[in-house]
Amino acid sequence: MKAPPAYFDIVFDIPGDLRFSYHIDPRGEAAVGKRAVVPFGRRESTGYITASRESPPEGIKEIKDIRRVVDKEAIFDERDIALAQWVAGYYLCGFGQALSAMIPSGRREASYSAFAGEEEIPPAPLEMSAEQRKAMEAITAENPAASTFYLFGITGSGKTEVFLRAAEYFMKQGGGVIYLVPEISLTHQTAEAIGQRFGSAAATFHSRMSPAARFTEWMRIRRGEVRIVVGPRSAVFAPIRDLSLIIIDEEHDGSYKSENTPRYHARQVAMRRSRTEGARLVMGSATPSAEAWEIMQAEPYNQVPLKEGGTGASPSILRLDLTRRLSGGSPPEIYPVSLEHSEGCLSDELKNEIRKTARMGRQSILFLNRRGFAYFYHCRHCGFELSCKHCSVSLTWHKKLGRAICHYCGYSEIPPQACPNCGSLEAGFTGFGTELIEEEVSRTFPDLRIRRADSDTTSRKGSLEETLDLFRTGAFDILLGTQMVAKGLNFPGVRLVGVILADTGLQLPDFRAAERTFSLLVQVSGRAGRYFPDGKVIVQTFRPKDPAILRACALDVDGFFKAELAQRKLLGFPPYSRLIRFTARSRDEERAEKAIGLAARTALQSLPRGAEVLGPVECPISLRSGYYRKQFLLRGPAMGALHALARRVMEVYTKQKDSRVYMEVDVDPVNLL
Numbered sequence: 276m277k278a279p280p281a282y283f284d285i286v287f288d289i290p291g292d293l294r295f296s297y298h299i300d301p302r303g304e305a306a307v308g309k310r311a312v313v314p315f316g317r318r319e320s321t322g323y324i325t326a327s328r329e330s331p332p333e334g335i336k337e338i339k340d341i342r343r344v345v346d347k348e349a350i351f352d353e354r355d356i357a358l359a360q361w362v363a364g365y366y367l368c369g370f371g372q373a374l375s376a377m378i379p380s381g382r383r384e385a386s387y388s389a390f391a392g393e394e395e396i397p398p399a400p401l402e403m404s405a406e407q408r409k410a411m412e413a414i415t416a417e418n419p420a421a422s423t424f425y426l427f428g429i430t431g432s433g434k435t436e437v438f439l440r441a442a443e444y445f446m447k448q449g450g451g452v453i454y455l456v457p458e459i460s461l462t463h464q465t466a467e468a469i470g471q472r473f474g475s476a477a478a479t480f481h482s483r484m485s486p487a488a489r490f491t492e493w494m495r496i497r498r499g500e501v502r503i504v505v506g507p508r509s510a511v512f513a514p515i516r517d518l519s520l521i522i523i524d525e526e527h528d529g530s531y532k533s534e535n536t537p538r539y540h541a542r543q544v545a546m547r548r549s550r551t552e553g554a555r556l557v558m559g560s561a562t563p564s565a566e567a568w569e570i571m572q573a574e575p576y577n578q579v580p581l582k583e584g585g586t587g588a589s590p591s592i593l594r595l596d597l598t599r600r601l602s603g604g605s606p607p608e609i610y611p612v613s614l615e616h617s618e619g620c621l622s623d624e625l626k627n628e629i630r631k632t633a634r635m636g637r638q639s640i641l642f643l644n645r646r647g648f649a650y651f652y653h654c655r656h657c658g659f660e661l662s663c664k665h666c667s668v669s670l671t672w673h674k675k676l677g678r679a680i681c682h683y684c685g686y687s688e689i690p691p692q693a694c695p696n697c698g699s700l701e702a703g704f705t706g707f708g709t710e711l712i713e714e715e716v717s718r719t720f721p722d723l724r725i726r727r728a729d730s731d732t733t734s735r736k737g738s739l740e741e742t743l744d745l746f747r748t749g750a751f752d753i754l755l756g757t758q759m760v761a762k763g764l765n766f767p768g769v770r771l772v773g774v775i776l777a778d779t780g781l782q783l784p785d786f787r788a789a790e791r792t793f794s795l796l797v798q799v800s801g802r803a804g805r806y807f808p809d810g811k812v813i814v815q816t817f818r819p820k821d822p823a824i825l826r827a828c829a830l831d832v833d834g835f836f837k838a839e840l841a842q843r844k845l846l847g848f849p850p851y852s853r854l855i856r857f858t859a860r861s862r863d864e865e866r867a868e869k870a871i872g873l874a875a876r877t878a879l880q881s882l883p884r885g886a887e888v889l890g891p892v893e894c895p896i897s898l899r900s901g902y903y904r905k906q907f908l909l910r911g912p913a914m915g916a917l918h919a920l921a922r923r924v925m926e927v928y929t930k931q932k933d934s935r936v937y938m939e940v941d942v943d944p945v946n947l948l
């Protein structure tokens with residue numbers, strides 16, 4: 276019989292690929308996959324046991340004892356540990372950091388540009404359409420034509436029902452299922468509906484759960500008591516047994532990419548897991564990401580036989596179209612309306628439609644992705660602009676609070692009466708936010724009842740649900756808000772959707788700006804008139820000729836991507852290249868500049884063929900929460916060479932690193948601000 280291992284490798288929640296060896300604890304409880312408290316430097320620290328050894332690693336003189344083992348049963352198995360190692364390697368973070376991200380910590384997952392879930396889950400299974408049946412057959416086929424599928428379909432075409440039936444099918448075969456949804460759409464109702472359908476075999480993760488509750492669910496999954504896990508991006512790590520199916524609903528959603536270390540993308544991790552664990556992957560959206568769209572175009576599944584496994588093979592996705600709305604009804608009429616010659620923020624067209632809708636006894640939704648009253652303080656005399664003391668962004672005027680607030684760091688001040696620079700009185704706020712629209716709509720339609728839903732009015736728990744419930748019952752006529760109101764778009768009483776300003780995201784210095792704007796508009800529009808044939812959408816814009824806006828109004832996904840992908844190819848941006856972003860941030864601007872310069876020079880010295888360094892430059896948001904931010908991008912045709920280069924840059928940088936500078940590495944960055 277082999278002697279039990281006496282030594283263990285432990286990793287900590289810190290950057291770098293550092294493992295430390297310890298001797299077994301006095302009680303002999305240590306085992307791979309458990310957490311342990313150990314002496315680390317001059318203090319004690321909790322780490323993860325990732326491997327065992329019979330003898331200590333060579334060349335190490337003194338090995339300390341593990342003080343105490345935290346867990347009775349292992350929280351990670353070999354498979355989890357291997358996945359964490361892959362995450363650390365791909366996203367260039369610490370092994371321990373990757374493990375840390377896997378256990379549900381209760382750390383809030385920020386969702387930005389997220390759009391509410393596609394549809395409510397039907398309480399009882401309905402008869403499926405021919406297209407739905409075809410999709411089901413393809414996904415569940417014994418010898419499938421692909422292992423990755425994409426349900427590409429308009430809102431209301433029944434993607435959710437296909438997801439649920441596929442889940443049921445694989446669970447009946449004894450398999451486990453992971454069902455990912457954008458954070459924002461994981462409402463109480465979704466969780467409940469899934470619970471009803473799958474009973475105690477289901478576990479749900481959401482950001483409002485306490486860390487303890489999340490941990491309990493994690494262990495239930497680990498023990499095999501759970502067969503299906505529903506949750507936002509971190510649920511992709513769920514230790515579900517015999518994983519057979521991963522579902523990614525609203526695949527285009529920005530909240531699938533983590534904005535904290537490790538900066539992983541749930542889609543990338545899902546692809547990895549489906550490959551290594553032999554599970555099928557089904558994604559879905561009415562507006563796929565450019566990356567997914569490009570893969571679907573590049574390799575038509577019905578012409579090219581699929582290569583099994585093989586890491587070198589290009590991925591293929593079998594596209595399954597859902598073109599028909601189950602409830603009947605056609606897509607709504609969508610009009611772009613120019614705001615160029617309009618006074619105020621409501622065009623005559625929009626005002627007329629609001630009035631007409633109210634006369635019909637129906638409801639309107641007004642959408643603006645910008646909260647507050649006005650967002651831009653400008654002096655007409657000297658050009659002075661009021662921006663945050665800690666961030667290089669302008670302050671937003673919140674009239675009810677009587678303060679100008681920074682939406683990035685929360686700094687606020689009472690805005691000046693006269694220009695602080697020249698004393699001119701011709702200075703003040705312009706540009707409209709939801710608070711101003713509320714005032715203007717109330718003034719224009721004193722007889723109509725309006726309610727605003729944005730993070731200023733719905734911060735109290737349950738207040739958004741309350742507002743939406745009231746809207747559903749017809750308690751008021753107009754719902755106004757930021758992306759939150761999208762949840763209200765499924766309501767049968769709604770006839771009109773007014774997009775107050777479509778261009779809010781278009782000017783951002785990011786090559787994905789058009790894609791995001793397009794996707795948002797199609798998502799909003801697709802929801803209007805879902806239950807009625809006479810739905811109307813009015814899209815107000817200062818750029819009525821912008822192709823992204825025009826194609827969104829035509830619901831022309833194909834046309835949009837044709838033009839957008841041609842442009843990306845020309846400029847060499849993803850999906851036609853890969854990117855790794857380096858950001859240096861420091862309270863001292865010079866130090867940030869020096870650090871990023873050093874990293875960029877190192878990269879230039881060993882640049883692989885076809886790769887380049889873009890920058891270094893200031894980040895578009897050059898100051899944030901008091902930190903100066905500088906960046907450069909590594910760009911190249913393949914990730915392998917970029918990874919190697921990025922590791923080399925970090926190695927060199929770490930040797931001469933300035934402790935007052937934070938260097939962040941982001942592989943496949945989604946946010947470039």
Ligand SMILES: [Zn+2]
Nearest residue numbers: 654657694697
């Ligand atoms: Zn001035």
Ligand SMILES: [Zn+2]
Nearest residue numbers: 663666681684
């Ligand atoms: Zn700020």
